[in-house]
Amino acid sequence: MWLSGLAEELRMLKSKKEKQKERRERQFGPKADWIRTLPCAACGRDGPSDPAHMRSRGAGGTSDHLVPLCRMCHTEQHAKGIKTFFSKHGIIDTLDLADQYHQRWINAKRSGFTEYWQSREDDILY
Numbered sequence: 001m002w003l004s005g006l007a008e009e010l011r012m013l014k015s016k017k018e019k020q021k022e023r024r025e026r027q028f029g030p031k032a033d034w035i036r037t038l039p040c041a042a043c044g045r046d047g048p049s050d051p052a053h054m055r056s057r058g059a060g061g062t063s064d065h066l067v068p069l070c071r072m073c074h075t076e077q078h079a080k081g082i083k084t085f086f087s088k089h090g091i092i093d094t095l096d097l098a099d100q101y102h103q104r105w106i107n108a109k110r111s112g113f114t115e116y117w118q119s120r121e122d123d124i125l126y
Helices: 001-028 028-035 071-080 082-088 093-111
Strands: 051-052 066-069
Touching: 001 028, 028 051, 028 093, 051 071, 066 071, 066 093, 071 082, 082 093
Parallel strands: none
Antiparallel strands: 051 066
C-alpha cells in the first residue's frame, strides 16, 4: 500500500521538475544565451549582459520579452522598477524594445547566427 503512495509521489515530483524545466526553457532558453552576447540596452556597456524580462515572469513574461542589461543596470532596474528605470534612459515602451530584440533574434536564427550585432551602429539604441 505505502509503496504505491511513494510511487505516486515520485511521479508527481518528476512531473513537477519536468514542468519547471519546460517553463525555464520558455522563459530563457537559447535566446537568453544570445542576449548575453549583446551590449546593455540601457548604457551600452559590452556584454556579457543579463537577459532581463520586460514583462515579469509572474505576469506571463517569456523569452519573447528579454532585453540585454549589464549587471549594474539590471540590478538598478529591479530596484527602481522597469518603467522608472527605462524612462530614465529615454525608453518609454519597454515591450516595443523587447519586440525589437525579438525580431533581431528571429533574424539571427534565420541567418544561422552568422552575425551577433556586436557593433554599435547595428545596435537598436545607438
